[in-house]
Amino acid sequence: MTGRKSFALLRAAVPKPKIKGKKDQMQTTAGAIASTVRSFTTITASVLLGALSCGCMAGPEIESEEEMVGEAQDALTDWNFFTRTTATNLTGLTIANASLETCFLSGVAGNLNEGDELGGVASHPSVARVSIVSGNYQLFAHGGAFTNQVNDPVFSNNSIKANATCIPVTAGRTNGSWTSLDTPHRITDLGTSLRQCFLSGVSGVSGVWNSATNFVRVVKVTTTDATHPMTGWYIEGNLPENPGGSDGSASAVCLDFPTGTEFVSGERTSTTEGGSTTTFIGIGLGATVKKGCGLTEIKGAFNVNSTADGILITPPTAAEGEASAWHMTVSNPKIGKWTCAQ
Incomplete structure (x- = not known):
């Protein structure tokens, strides 16, 4: 794949389907402020490589629902970043055409320790995920619910935050x-x-x-053992089943990246109860605005009612300096593993 030498400075805001979830303030990285989550701003690489370098952009923390786009002259030519936070909105947010892009998680925060799946028709687990629905990727983030006597959902009101990265690669998906x-x-x-x-x-x-030992992950197995009878890519975890028989779960996606793609992976840990650690990721690939990053493992207790409590990757917001890097924030005693592609 070849990159493009010029890009539009700023594409117009794109309206999205109305969301019935909680009303959040959205911060655009072009300096404008929107009051609801019913629209989002698209920012192209020329903003990151040009206007962003002036220092006039907001910081790397991105709230509610927002999209950012990076473009580069590398094997991986684009990335799109989205984030969503709701407690009770079961409707997915459409973020990408699945025939053109693949999306994966780049962050999860909040209390995943609420909800049910077997207690009635209106029961729901707590969820952070991307899924293909009618040919499009949708981003889901919501808390858990139980079913009452009249088959209505009773939500636990635990907000979940999900970040997603989308890239223009579909081969071998x-x-x-x-x-x-x-x-x-x-x-x-x-x-x-x-x-x-x-x-x-x-x-x-x-x-x-x-x-603190709970985990889900993807792992590349090159040597067989008792639980991996064949080599290959696996998804695994150690979540228990609750006393009612309901399960936690995880999903994964694998891709064949274009020739010339480089990868770098790593791990970040926060060991301070109530604290957090934010660090750069993907530095080994050089020009940081060109890469796309996602989660490969989350480990720890996700049982705090705060969308600041979790493992969250955020994208660059500037062309130079610290804000030009992808970041990972790990809060409370958790471990997050990541891979970036360029």
Whole structure:
């Protein structure tokens, strides 16, 4: 794939389907402020490589629903970034055409330790995920619910925040999933060095995200063992089943990236109760605005009612300096693993 040498400075704001979830203030990175989550701003790489370098852009933390676009003259030519936070909105936000792009999780925060899946027709787990619906990727983020005596949902009002990165790669796309107590699920074979997998979704119900040792992840297995009888890419975890029989779950997507793509991976940890750590990621690939980053593992207790409590990747907001880097913020005693592609 070849990059483009020039880009539009700023595309017009694109209206999105109306969202019935909570009303949040949206901060655009062009300096304008929108009052609801019913629209979002698209920003192209020329803004990051030009106007952003003047220092007039907002910081890397992005709230409510927003899209950012980066473009580069590399094997990976574009990225799009979205974030969504709701407690009770079960409707997905359309973020990408699945025939042109693939999306995966780049952040999850909030209390995944609420909800149900077997207690009635209106029960729901707590969810942070991207899914293909009618040919488009949709981003879901909502808390859990139980069913009452008249089959209405009773929400726990635990807000969930989900970040997603979308990239213009669809070759070899293969999806896999895992649920509580399952053995590791093999998604696909090893492929070439250009194959990479990311988490695309996580969910939880009452009692399954209480431990600092709880995890879900994708893993590349090059040597077989008792739980990985074949080499390949796997999705796995250690979430329990709750006493009512409801499960937590995780999903993943694997892709074959174009020739010339480079990868860098890493791990970030926060060990301070009530604290957080924010660090650069993907620095090994050089020009940071050109890459796309996503989660490959989350580990820790996700049982705090705060959308600042989690593992969150945020994209560049400037062409130079610290704000030109992708960042990962890990809060409370959690561990997050990531991979960036360029």
